[in-house]
Amino acid sequence: MKRTVPTYELYGEETGERPDFWLHCETIHARSSLYRWEIGLHRHENFFQILYIAGGSGDAVFEATVAPISPPAVITIPPAVSHGFRFSPDVDGFVFTVLASHLPITPGGRSRLGPWTAAPRLTPLGGSEDGRYVGETLRRLAAEWETRLSHRTGLLDGYLTTALGLTARLAESVGGGKGVAETENERRMERFDALLQQHYLAHRPASFYAHALGLSPTHLNRIVRAATGRSVHEVIAGKLVDEARRQLLFTRGSVQEIGFRLGFADPAYFSRFFLRRTGMTPRAWRTAERERLGA
Numbered sequence: 107m108k109r110t111v112p113t114y115e116l117y118g119e120e121t122g123e124r125p126d127f128w129l130h131c132e133t134i135h136a137r138s139s140l141y142r143w144e145i146g147l148h149r150h151e152n153f154f155q156i157l158y159i160a161g162g163s164g165d166a167v168f169e170a171t172v173a174p175i176s177p178p179a180v181i182t183i184p185p186a187v188s189h190g191f192r193f194s195p196d197v198d199g200f201v202f203t204v205l206a207s208h209l210p211i212t213p214g215g216r217s218r219l220g221p222w223t224a225a226p227r228l229t230p231l232g233g234s235e236d237g238r239y240v241g242e243t244l245r246r247l248a249a250e251w252e253t254r255l256s257h258r259t260g261l262l263d264g265y266l267t268t269a270l271g272l273t274a275r276l277a278e279s280v281g282g283g284k285g286v287a288e289t290e291n292e293r294r295m296e297r298f299d300a301l302l303q304q305h306y307l308a309h310r311p312a313s314f315y316a317h318a319l320g321l322s323p324t325h326l327n328r329i330v331r332a333a334t335g336r337s338v339h340e341v342i343a344g345k346l347v348d349e350a351r352r353q354l355l356f357t358r359g360s361v362q363e364i365g366f367r368l369g370f371a372d373p374a375y376f377s378r379f380f381l382r383r384t385g386m387t388p389r390a391w392r393t394a395e396r397e398r399l400g401a
Contacts, residue, residue, distance in 0.1 A: 347384065
C-alpha cells in the first residue's frame with residue numbers, strides 16, 4: 107500500500123495548528139535534533155521553504171531523488187513537493203518558511219525566477235562573492251526576523267528577494283546555457299517586469315509597455331504568453347490582484363483604502379475587478395484567508 111506523505115505547516119506540528127506568520131525562521135539544528143537529525147518525507151501546502159546550510163553534511167530527498175548536501179548551499183522547496191532530510195549532528199544553518207502568497211516572485215509569475223522557484227533546488231554557493239553574499243544575506247534575514255525594530259517587514263522582503271535572486275543566478279551559472287547567455291526575449295521579459303513594477307498602479311494598457319520596449323503589442327503579447335502562459339493584459343491584472351491579496355492579508359486598511367492605493371477610484375469597480383479574477387469579493391477573500399491561517 108502506498109504510504110501517505112503527511113502535510114505540515116511546520117514539520118511535526120499538527121495541520122490544524124495554524125501559525126500566525128508569513129515568515130518563520132529557526133535553526134536547522136533546533137528542529138532536526140528533535141528527530142535524531144532525520145526529517146521524514148513530508149510536504150507544505152501553502153509554504154515555500156529556504157534552507158541555508160552553512161556547516162555539517164547530509165542528504166536532501168526530493169520525491170524519490172536523493173541529493174548530497176555539501177555546505178555552503180541553499181535548498182529551495184516550493185509548496186506541495188514531498189521532501190525530507192538527513193543531517194549530521196554538526197549541521198549549521200537556518201530554515202525559512204515563507205507563505206507562498208507573500209513571495210516577492212511567485213512560481214509561474216512574470217520573471218525568470220518564477221519557473222526557477224517552481225521546482226525544488228539544491229544550489230551550492232561555492233566560494234564566489236555572490237555565494238558569500240547570499241550566505242550573509244540569509245544570516246541577516248534570520249537576525250532581522252528575531253527583532254521587532256522599525257522597517258522590519260520591508261527589510262525582510264528585501265533580504266528575501268536578494269537571496270532568491272542571487273541563488274538563482276548562481277544556479278544558472280553552474281548549469282550554463284540560458285543562465286549565462288540570456289536570450290533576447292528573456293531580456294525583454296525582465297525589462298517588461300521592471301516596467302510593470304514601476305507603472306502597474308497607473309493601470310497602463312498593454313500598448314504602453316509595448317511602445318516602451320520598442321515592440322508591437324502583438325509581438326509583446328507573443329513573448330509574454332510564451333514565458334508565462336498569459337496575455338499581457340492578464341499579467342497586468344494579475345499583478346494588481348497579487349498586490350491586492352498581499353495588502354488585504356498583511357495590512358489593516360479597509361477594502362476601500364486598499365482599492366484607492368491600487369489606483370481604483372471607484373470602490374465598487376475594485377470589488378468587481380477582484381471578484382472577476384478570484385471568485386470572491388475582497389472582503390470575503392480577506393475573511394476566508396485570515397480564518398484559514400488563524401490570523
